[in-house]
Amino acid sequence: MIIASNFKTNHNRVSTKEFVDFINSQHFFSEVRIYPPFTAFDDFDLTPNIRVGAQNFYPVEKGSFTGEIGFEQLQEFDIDTLLIGHSERRHILGESQESICEKYNFAKSKECEIVYCVGEPKEIREQGIESVMSYIWSQFDGIDIDYDDLVVAYEPVWAIGTGLSASLEDIQEVLDALRLKIKAPLLYGGSVKVETTKDILCIENCDGVLVGTASWDKNSFSKMIEIADNFKEQV
Numbered sequence: 001m002i003i004a005s006n007f008k009t010n011h012n013r014v015s016t017k018e019f020v021d022f023i024n025s026q027h028f029f030s031e032v033r034i035y036p037p038f039t040a041f042d043d044f045d046l047t048p049n050i051r052v053g054a055q056n057f058y059p060v061e062k063g064s065f066t067g068e069i070g071f072e073q074l075q076e077f078d079i080d081t082l083l084i085g086h087s088e089r090r091h092i093l094g095e096s097q098e099s100i101c102e103k104y105n106f107a108k109s110k111e112c113e114i115v116y117c118v119g120e121p122k123e124i125r126e127q128g129i130e131s132v133m134s135y136i137w138s139q140f141d142g143i144d145i146d147y148d149d150l151v152v153a154y155e156p157v158w159a160i161g162t163g164l165s166a167s168l169e170d171i172q173e174v175l176d177a178l179r180l181k182i183k184a185p186l187l188y189g190g191s192v193k194v195e196t197t198k199d200i201l202c203i204e205n206c207d208g209v210l211v212g213t214a215s216w217d218k219n220s221f222s223k224m225i226e227i228a229d230n231f232k233e234q235v
């Protein structure tokens with residue numbers, strides 16, 4: 001199971017260190033990922049199943065790209081897991097499929113783990129599963145789905161940060177369809193809470209969760225990881 005926390009634009013350097021140290025002291029079996037803001041990167045002393053990654057980056061080693069963060073800057077903090085295609089970057093920050101592909105190919109060339117996010121907006125969901133899947137497959141245009149270090153996160157746009165999670169049936173339907181072509185671990189994201197984690201992890205083809213809001217509290221995030229650990233022992 002993979003349990004990932006996306007801090008988005010939350011936490012500072014001190015609170016991130018506290019959070020990471022707390023999670024790191026818990027001894028979990030699950031694979032844990034934490035994506036803090038760039039300014040909170042630090043020299044973390046992590047156990048191997050816990051990794052800190054970047055929410056974004058500019059696909060260059062280094063160069064003249066004012067305001068951006070290149071790979072050389074990430075390497076300074078041993079960052080080797082990256083979020084790509086998050087809906088807030090696609091829909092709020094206007095990232096095109098073309099620039100997402102550039103990032104994907106760059107991350108792949110650096111052999112980083114890629115957590116690749118896909119998901120439909122509300123108006124597409126309202127048209128039914130066929131439209132949902134054709135929208136989601138279009139988000140794989142130019143993406144090598146056979147990349148070894150890929151994790152796919154299904155995150156419906158209307159469920160992110162809204163408190164409205166997709167139903168278990170909706171999640172299962174999409175994950176089942178993705179599983180027909182994709183071997184990589186499949187996560188669900190979209191208003192996951194401590195109370196909903198177990199049911200979501202019980203979905204066949206669900207290999208974990210990517211969590212925003214409910215993960216920003218270290219105790220809640222640690223409970224989610226504990227649920228994943230217990231779940232693993234039961235199956």
Ligand code: PEP
Pocket residue numbers: 006008155159160161162163189190191192210211212213214
């Ligand atoms: C996310 O940002 O990936 C996310 C799923 O956010 P939230 O849990 O707040 O919906």
